[in-house]
Amino acid sequence: MFRNFQKRQTSLLRAKAILGVFDQSAEAFIFPMLDNGYVYLAASRLSLFRSDEHWAAVFELFGFSPRAGHPDLSIVTIGSKLHDRDKPSDYMSEEAYNNYLKNNPHWEVRKFSPISNEAWKDERNPEFVAEQGEIILRGLSLEIPQVSAYAAKHVILEEEQPAAFELCRYLAFDHREALLATKAERSVSVPPEMKQIMLLDEWHHPDLVNGQAPSQTKTFQMLASVLEWNAPELYSVEEPLNNHWKYWPEGGSL
Numbered sequence: 001m002f003r004n005f006q007k008r009q010t011s012l013l014r015a016k017a018i019l020g021v022f023d024q025s026a027e028a029f030i031f032p033m034l035d036n037g038y039v040y041l042a043a044s045r046l047s048l049f050r051s052d053e054h055w056a057a058v059f060e061l062f063g064f065s066p067r068a069g070h071p072d073l074s075i076v077t078i079g080s081k082l083h084d085r086d087k088p089s090d091y092m093s094e095e096a097y098n099n100y101l102k103n104n105p106h107w108e109v110r111k112f113s114p115i116s117n118e119a120w121k122d123e124r125n126p127e128f129v130a131e132q133g134e135i136i137l138r139g140l141s142l143e144i145p146q147v148s149a150y151a152a153k154h155v156i157l158e159e160e161q162p163a164a165f166e167l168c169r170y171l172a173f174d175h176r177e178a179l180l181a182t183k184a185e186r187s188v189s190v191p192p193e194m195k196q197i198m199l200l201d202e203w204h205h206p207d208l209v210n211g212q213a214p215s216q217t218k219t220f221q222m223l224a225s226v227l228e229w230n231a232p233e234l235y236s237v238e239e240p241l242n243n244h245w246k247y248w249p250e251g252g253s254l
Helices: 015-027 094-103 163-178 218-229
Strands: 041-049 055-065 068-078 106-113 135-139 142-145 195-202
Touching: 015 068, 015 142, 015 218, 041 218, 055 218, 068 094, 068 135, 068 163, 106 135, 163 195
Parallel strands: none
Antiparallel strands: 041 055, 041 195, 055 068, 068 106, 135 142
């Protein structure tokens, strides 16, 4: 038998309701799409939080978007209650603020920059990597890798000169923890009364582009049950682990 389950307190913690929020966030294009055509994924992680009355799921996504022009870490929080939301003063009008709350009822996206400098960029084409220089990763100075070093990290270059997204994937091989969130960053939108009950570096992610909703995967059905019953042992690997960037070749292709 499983260990003593914590009694459900509200309907917000029912697995069916949790799956409904996951699907709602997917319809709103918030639930992470790992083959997002505008982002080259390099690393990802998923964690679950819970209190007696509320729940949250946090996705960490590090990658490179040519539109943004700089690698960043997106923290996507989906849950029944959110923390430190935008303030009315952040918006031009009360109507705009109310629209923000209406359109984002159960989710929040915050961004961080683990790489703090730009000296690694090619001055002529900032989507590519300079021949030499340094990368400042959370205060740590790293040398720009030699072109010959990428293959050893399972990154096959598309051109002779490494692209920015290929550098991100190279760094993720040895510096994954530094590229992903700190504890404070991970819980940026999670109410402080919630406790982390699970962290996954690998999981099965739904194929949103082809119409698969989170609720249609066994993985997220189990994760919803974990949140409902406060029981990580209800989760097991029953679907292919596919959150690594190599399984989503269309990511960044637009």
